[in-house]
Amino acid sequence: MTKQLRNCRILAHKELTPNNLSMQVEWLNADQDFQPAQFVQVETSTTLDPLIRRPFSIFDTDPYSFTITYKKIGAGTQALSTRKKGDTISIIGPLGNFYPIHKIKNNQKVLIVGGGTGIASVHYLAKVLEKKNINYTLLIGFSRCTDIFCEPELQDLKGEVIITTNDGSKGKKGFVTEHFNFHDLNNSIIFICGPEPMTRAWQKKSELIGIQNYDIYASLEEYMGCGLGICNGCVVKVKIKKNDQFDFKCVCTNGPVFNLKDIIWT
Amino acid sequence: MDLKTKLGNIELQNPLIAASGTFGYGFEIKDIINIEELGAVTTKTITLHPRLGNPLPRILETPAGLLNSIGLQNPGLKAFKKNIILPWEKIKNVKMFVSVGGNDISEYIQVIAELDQYSRIDAFELNISCPNVKKGCLAIGSNPILIEQLITQAKSQTKKPIIVKISPNFSNIIETAKITETAGADILSMVNTFLGTKIDIKTKDFYFKNKVAGLSGPAIKPLALKLLVDVAEQVKLPIIGMGGISNTEDVLEFLIAGASAVSIGTMNFRNPKILLALANEMKKQDINVNEIIGSLFNRKKNKTLIL
Numbered sequence: 001m002t003k004q005l006r007n008c009r010i011l012a013h014k015e016l017t018p019n020n021l022s023m024q025v026e027w028l029n030a031d032q033d034f035q036p037a038q039f040v041q042v043e044t045s046t047t048l049d050p051l052i053r054r055p056f057s058i059f060d061t062d063p064y065s066f067t068i069t070y071k072k073i074g075a076g077t078q079a080l081s082t083r084k085k086g087d088t089i090s091i092i093g094p095l096g097n098f099y100p101i102h103k104i105k106n107n108q109k110v111l112i113v114g115g116g117t118g119i120a121s122v123h124y125l126a127k128v129l130e131k132k133n134i135n136y137t138l139l140i141g142f143s144r145c146t147d148i149f150c151e152p153e154l155q156d157l158k159g160e161v162i163i164t165t166n167d168g169s170k171g172k173k174g175f176v177t178e179h180f181n182f183h184d185l186n187n188s189i190i191f192i193c194g195p196e197p198m199t200r201a202w203q204k205k206s207e208l209i210g211i212q213n214y215d216i217y218a219s220l221e222e223y224m225g226c227g228l229g230i231c232n233g234c235v236v237k238v239k240i241k242k243n244d245q246f247d248f249k250c251v252c253t254n255g256p257v258f259n260l261k262d263i264i265w266t
Numbered sequence: 267m268d269l270k271t272k273l274g275n276i277e278l279q280n281p282l283i284a285a286s287g288t289f290g291y292g293f294e295i296k297d298i299i300n301i302e303e304l305g306a307v308t309t310k311t312i313t314l315h316p317r318l319g320n321p322l323p324r325i326l327e328t329p330a331g332l333l334n335s336i337g338l339q340n341p342g343l344k345a346f347k348k349n350i351i352l353p354w355e356k357i358k359n360v361k362m363f364v365s366v367g368g369n370d371i372s373e374y375i376q377v378i379a380e381l382d383q384y385s386r387i388d389a390f391e392l393n394i395s396c397p398n399v400k401k402g403c404l405a406i407g408s409n410p411i412l413i414e415q416l417i418t419q420a421k422s423q424t425k426k427p428i429i430v431k432i433s434p435n436f437s438n439i440i441e442t443a444k445i446t447e448t449a450g451a452d453i454l455s456m457v458n459t460f461l462g463t464k465i466d467i468k469t470k471d472f473y474f475k476n477k478v479a480g481l482s483g484p485a486i487k488p489l490a491l492k493l494l495v496d497v498a499e500q501v502k503l504p505i506i507g508m509g510g511i512s513n514t515e516d517v518l519e520f521l522i523a524g525a526s527a528v529s530i531g532t533m534n535f536r537n538p539k540i541l542l543a544l545a546n547e548m549k550k551q552d553i554n555v556n557e558i559i560g561s562l563f564n565r566k567k568n569k570t571l572i573l
Contacts, residue, residue, distance in 0.1 A: 002297040003297050003298065003558075004297065004298065005298045005537075005538060005539055018419055043536070048330045048483075048484045048536075049329045049330045051327055051330050051331065051332060051484070051532070051536060052332060052532075052535050052536060053535070054482045075327075081335060090537070092298070092538070102285055146563070161402065184566070192544070223323065223325060223326075225332065225334070225535055226288075226534070226535040226538075227288075228295055228298075228535075228538065229290065229294050229295050230287075230288065230289060230290040230294050230295070230310075230535070231288070231325065231334070231336065231535060232319060232324070232336050232339045233324045233325035233334065233336065234324075234325075235319070235322065235324070235339070241372060248318055248319055248339060248524060253294075266322060
């Protein structure tokens with residue numbers, strides 16, 4: 001599916017928790033057009049302030065729409081929260097690459113890890129894996145129980161879902177990294193999306209324990225200017241395999257999914 | 267009404283140009299906008315050697331604006347010749363302006379010398395105004411002697427028109443424009459981003475590693491327009507006007523103020539179709555481009571414009 005700029009109708013716009021919202025947007029064949037980890041660039045405001053679009057990962061799709069979830073934290077999401085059901089909203093998508101589901105080998109365990117706003121793409125990944133009859137474990141972290149904006153959707157998932165909260169108000173207490181036996185990573189493929197500290201902690205812990213035989217793919221979040229690979233604003237440092245050098249790659253077009261082993265954190 | 271216009275000796279099918287650095291090499295958004303219908307595309311600044319660009323963070327939104335500290339990340343001349351020129355051969359109607367940067371004059375000249383052979387390239391734009399790199403660019407653009415040397419040497423390497431993109435960050439922009447004209451440049455392009463900064467109140471330090479960044483977007487439009495008026499009155503060179511243009515009224519203001527064509531920059535990020543939308547809107551409004559260009563001064567002929 002090539003990227004398109006469309007004016008779309010907002011089919012539903014709901015407050016899930018006091019600061020978390022979901023928006024369902026009309027898009028014919030969205031379930032075929034969007035892959036897990038892909039995102040849309042949304043014109044949040046009808047005025048020039050906020051100026052630039054905001055990227056949102058796909059939380060779910062059906063044959064006629066996609067849904068994004070977001071937290072009201074800044075000017076962009078504040079503007080977005082005022083848009084009404086029935087309004088037209090400008091969308092660019094689908095953008096970016098996606099979790100390499102095709103790399104899952106027959107006997108490989110699949111672990112999905114999500115936290116914060118990264119929950120959108122891992123939720124969609126879990127749903128897509130279910131359609132393909134691939135088993136998975138979903139490990140998902142929130143700050144506190146009041147942040148769990150998608151409890152019904154998580155309950156609807158058929159795979160194993162482990163919820164953690166930093167304050168212990170729901171599920172297991174602590175960070176997701178504290179509730180996983182890293183030795184189980186042998187012969188597994190991991191898909192991860194969340195705040196940078198979470199992704200870094202996961203990478204560090206798996207390296208410390210010295211697990212060798214696993215693949216790990218992270219969908220990264222970065223402040224974006226265009227989302228189209230033009231402005232070079234959202235780059236990450238990536239190792240170049242041939243030597244010790246690195247290159248800056250755009251999260252929007254070279255990613256958002258990278259092999260985590262290639263990422264050099266700055 | 268036909269939007270055809272002339273920028274020096276270059277015929278444009280309309281006066282709408284994609285600004286360097288905001289349109290990639292033209293292919294990144296070809297799925298969204300038919301670039302064949304634009305006046306010209308100015309490609310992302312190319313340098314002799316690949317450049318990695320600046321460390322993060324590189325961009326920050328401000329009210330109706332965008333601060334950037336990209337640092338001319340680009341794949342270098344060799345990759346440009348290998349990957350960009352050939353696909354451009356298939357594009358017929360839109361003019362191709364190649365933005366050139368360098369650490370010193372010899373690097374600019376080497377790039378131009380090697381690219382001069384390609385008939386597809388319609389003009390070179392000398393970027394002497396990027397505020398985000400330590401060597402070259404603004405260091406040349408702030409020095410009249412170097413500006414003159416660069417333009418003279420560039421003209422000796424190519425018969426293609428030389429566009430010079432100047433900075434708004436000096437008090438003597440009229441002088442800079444005049445030097446550009448005297449040195450033999452064909453077209454003036456103005457302005458690049460305004461220097462700005464941001465302080466992180468948590469770390470009590472600069473937000474950008476480079477300390478400063480370039481401000482673009484609708485926030486700078488009145489500033490850029492004022493500089494255009496100043497320069498257009500004093501200089502005969504055709505001018506590509508730019509700086510925060512976001513709608514048809516803005517385009518008309520710049521044309522009336524003396525720009526022969528306009529570039530759209532940051533607004534391409536907001537609306538990648540904006541260049542076409544503006545062209546269509548101008549056609550719909552039946553605007554006679556050639557009649558309005560510079561009309562601010564024609565009307566005030568023999569009067570000193572006091573601003």
